[in-house]
């Protein structure tokens with residue numbers, strides 16, 4: 001018969017091991033809660049607070065009110081609303097990916113990219129105001145959906161997650177090219193913003209690929225394109 005304090009997990013070594021596991025569990029839970037709170041804070045700021053830019057809005061040197069007809073103003077506003085929703089979605093993707101990133105270096109890279117997207121968001125927001133328009137009413141939905149997609153991508157590992165960034169930025173570049181061709185000829189302010197964003201999206205994608213990103217398989221890339229089309233199609237009107 002085994003008396004208390006002898007053998008199994010009840011000896012001093014066993015008690016020390018159990019204590020260590022409990023401390024690690026508490027520390028792990030604490031980190032998880034901290035990360036969750038930080039993610040919620042980032043989400044609320046992105047969706048509810050006015051976006052702030054750390055750099056001047058591109059094209060600020062051109063006249064703020066160009067001679068756009070009412071029809072042209074509506075087209076520009078709709079396109080900039082789509083871009084605004086896209087920038088919010090990009091931030092959400094990177095926030096979701098950062099939450100589930102395996103390495104601190106990947107997490108920091110993703111959060112740095114998200115900060116850059118925050119500047120883009122502010123630029124689009126400023127231009128929407130100039131065009132007497134508004135952001136998409138579905139923005140909370142775009143943020144939540146994109147956050148979940150980003151977190152899901154990160155669960156596949158850092159290389160897959162970085163590859164997801166590279167593919168996202170490649171698709172955004174194509175989408176910006178299309179918008180640049182659809183902007184009314186006289187809308188130099190919006191054009192300057194989209195051109196500056198396009199240059200930085202290319203940088204984000206190249207940095208993710210250089211950091212070891214592995215592109216998602218073709219069916220996932222096609223699914224990403226379809227999902228983006230739903231968002232861009234809706235945000236144009238709503």
Ligand SMILES: [Fe+2]
Nearest residue numbers: 087090117120
């Ligand atoms: Fe962006």
Ligand SMILES: [Fe+2]
Nearest residue numbers: 169200201204
């Ligand atoms: Fe980007």
